[in-house]
Amino acid sequence: MPFTEETLTRLKADAVEITARYPKARSALLPLLYLVQAEEGFVSTDGIRFCAEVLGITETEVRGVSTFYTMYKHTPAADFQVGVCTNTTCAIMGGDQIYAELAEHLGGPGAAEEAAHGHHDIKSADGKVGLDRLECNAACDYAPVIMVNWEFFDNQTPDSARQLVDDLRADGESVRPTRGPARLCTWKQANRILAGFGDGQATDGPSAGPASLVGLKLAKERGWKAPEGAK
């Protein structure tokens, strides 16, 4: 559905702010794609047209970029996109089992088998929760890891993952990530942050999770410090 005049006016004002960050406007394409994804939950034909008009490039050029990057969706996403890391360390630590069990939990019997053959588009019946497989998300010391709308849910088990998905369906915004804000963003809100517009939640949550601190804690217990320089 084409954007209304009111929406277009708002998006254009945001687009001016985004392009102003860069010495050359074309660099703004990735954040602009996040901006339109924040509006509709995915990158639609209208979203592509909007980006093309802002940058004075063709729709084909925009589509070529949006289809290269996995974080842009081309069909409507759920409010909460659950991603299970199934790269090697997480997979072996239990990510494969978590993914398979969540696929069945959300998609019904046989969904895990179908997903193994490339049918990745698993969604809960109410459309609130979508399930993806992720590549390494740089949290290997918390394996197995799940991301929801790109927030960390560390040290998962099949049981905790099922509970997480049930909580997301009941009242997703009250769910608290392990290392993240007090309240979970929706998928659209998350994309707005990726476009460069903060949501004021940066000070929520811990500085670092427990695994990030193991070395520091040990060093403190044993009185180990880096030596000081001559100054």
Next chain:
Amino acid sequence: MTDSVSPGGATPRIPPLTPVLTANWDQPDSFTMAGYKRTGGYQALPKALAMQPDDVIATVKGAVLRGRGGAGFPTGMKWSFIPQGDGKPHYLTVNADESEPGTCKDIPLMMANPHVLLEGIVITCYAIRAGHAFIYVRGEVLHVIRRLQLAVAEAYEAGYLGKDILGTGFDLDVVVHAGAGAYICGEETALLTSLEGYRGLPRNRPPFPAVEGLYACPTVINNVESISSVPSILNEGSEWFAGLGTEKSKGYGIFSLSGHVKNPGQYEAPLGITLRELIDLAGGMLRPGHPLKFWTPGGSSTPILTHEHLDVPLDFEGVGAAGSMLGTRALQLFDDTTCALRAALRWTEFYQHESCGKCTPCREGSYWLVRTIQRLEDGTGTEEDLDKILDIGPNIIGRAFCALGDAAPVPIMSVIKYFRDEIMQHRKDGGCPFDPAASTAWAVS
């Protein structure tokens, strides 16, 4: 506990762990300007701004800081390649696209201590005479992006960014730029192409980014941890930095332990520590009776090593001599419950998925490697398949524009090197001889 001798043996009384970048992570406000300043932050910046830019470069050169993003190229030397007085804008691009499987140091660093990165950015830009810096951070880490955005806003507020920084006449703008889910963009030339608003395809070199980088202007691309190490060098001196670590691998670094170990996590230590020492510090392997079987020293692109290599000094030379690479110090540990072929298949599938498709050897080669390994895993593969892999692999390595192609065959080739019999056991058993349930975090003994 008493201090022990450093693994390199050169400098006595250096403890096994030396927290510098991680030292304030246990403070609840470590990610704020106030928290960073309370623990000594932003003291290096005025020192640097009082020096001549070339002297800043010389100081970092003197420390022999080698790039912490994997390749280990000397950071100060990279800076000195930027032509001066050329009349073109110069750029700094921080590679914060941390996506190498197993690598998990830059993400917690930016979550807990984004200001040390920003302080390093200002110093670096002053040294290379850049007026614009970009932090290209992977998009899949929302809270890290929030913290970076907050830190940049605070730094502008405090006059550490923007016009006339600390009254010196130096101007600098920093932009936090979220990537969009493409491992290839961690490759420096693909990163630049992506930052220019295109599909993230690598470029051939030369010209190198130092001459023609972002917008065809001189550009330095440095890893998060490299740039974050710069303030400590300015504060404590290049001799201090060079006094840590080993002869050719100076300084400290963050070692990330993951997998089958009791206390996985971040351990900041002088370069040259061994895996045996790190496992000991981490409380031993996860389950009694299940010893270390194989490990990566620096992410999936570095050939696996085994228990025979527990005493290899984890520095650039030591790991190289053992037939692998230090990489990003991403130590992924797997015990004897783990099928090495399963691990290799998953890593190879990753490279196939992430190959950008530009170069035929990488695009097609990674595809056929996956198909061949799948046959081996389901028990229908043959000895000829192993030979085929050992033929395909070297025909990808060195025949693609970027290092993704060089890395794609590495996991399976190194698994064949150490576990050939185990691979062929799949054929004898008509499938994988291992139970994946036994490897999980919740498996009992």
